[in-house]
Amino acid sequence: xxxxxxxxxxxxxxxxxxxxxxxxxxxxxxxxxxxxxxxxxxxxxxxxxxxxxxxxxxxxxxxxxxxxxxxxxxxxxxxxxxxxxxxxxxxxxxxxxxxxxxxxxxx
Amino acid sequence: xxxxxxxxxxxxxxxxxxxxxxxxxxxxxxxxxxxxxxxxxxxxxxxxxxxxxxxxxxxxxxxxxxxxxxxxxxxxxxxxxxxxxxxxxxxxxxxxxxxxxxxxxxxxxxxxxxxx
Numbered sequence: 001x002x003x004x005x006x007x008x009x010x011x012x013x014x015x016x017x018x019x020x021x022x023x024x025x026x027x028x029x030x031x032x033x034x035x036x037x038x039x040x041x042x043x044x045x046x047x048x049x050x051x052x053x054x055x056x057x058x059x060x061x062x063x064x065x066x067x068x069x070x071x072x073x074x075x076x077x078x079x080x081x082x083x084x085x086x087x088x089x090x091x092x093x094x095x096x097x098x099x100x101x102x103x104x105x106x107x
Numbered sequence: 108x109x110x111x112x113x114x115x116x117x118x119x120x121x122x123x124x125x126x127x128x129x130x131x132x133x134x135x136x137x138x139x140x141x142x143x144x145x146x147x148x149x150x151x152x153x154x155x156x157x158x159x160x161x162x163x164x165x166x167x168x169x170x171x172x173x174x175x176x177x178x179x180x181x182x183x184x185x186x187x188x189x190x191x192x193x194x195x196x197x198x199x200x201x202x203x204x205x206x207x208x209x210x211x212x213x214x215x216x217x218x219x220x221x222x223x
């Protein structure tokens with residue numbers, strides 16, 4: 001199984017901050033990596049697919065980069081609606097695997 | 108547009124079984140595999156396996172092998188996940204998903220609560 005390691009596990013930030021979450025894969029997943037935002041009681045919302053492809057309707061302050069084993073999700077200017085938990089997900093290999101999540105909280 | 112709509116929340120007793128449905132639309136059902144993912148509280152999501160919707164072939168994660176079954180009704184564009192011998196640790200939200208053109212699409216999730 002490909003282990004996905006996200007960091008940090010928790011991120012304390014203020015509105016307007018630039019924040020970056022990283023995701024490291026135990027072996028290459030090419031660019032078959034997605035990023036999700038999840039809020040309590042809601043399904044995950046797809047933000048980024050194919051490592052860097054912003055989904056329709058997702059604000060442009062979200063950006064993804066990377067390939068192979070190193071990936072990052074950046075929020076250029078944190079907004080109140082962005083406080084949530086974020087997950088990375090590789091779907092290059094079976095079994096699909098996910099990061100442990102990064103909780104973005106208000107500092 | 109692709110849509111996956113799952114059945115409603117379930118409450119089950121330990122030892123019981125549950126069957127979750129996933130109704131698809133917006134694409135040709137047999138063109139993409141259906142995956143099932145479990146997300147338990149406080150844990151990372153966990154892939155349960157997938158079904159080839161064309162042939163009906165299945166692959167199950169070792170974690171769930173022997174206790175879960177994936178089926179489909181191609182005429183209704185629906186997929187099903189059935190899990191038996193439920194225990195409290197199976198309390199989680201269960202999702203169906205497909206990947207179309209390297210983009211995942213998810214159902215809204217079905218909360219299964221296992222409690223005596």
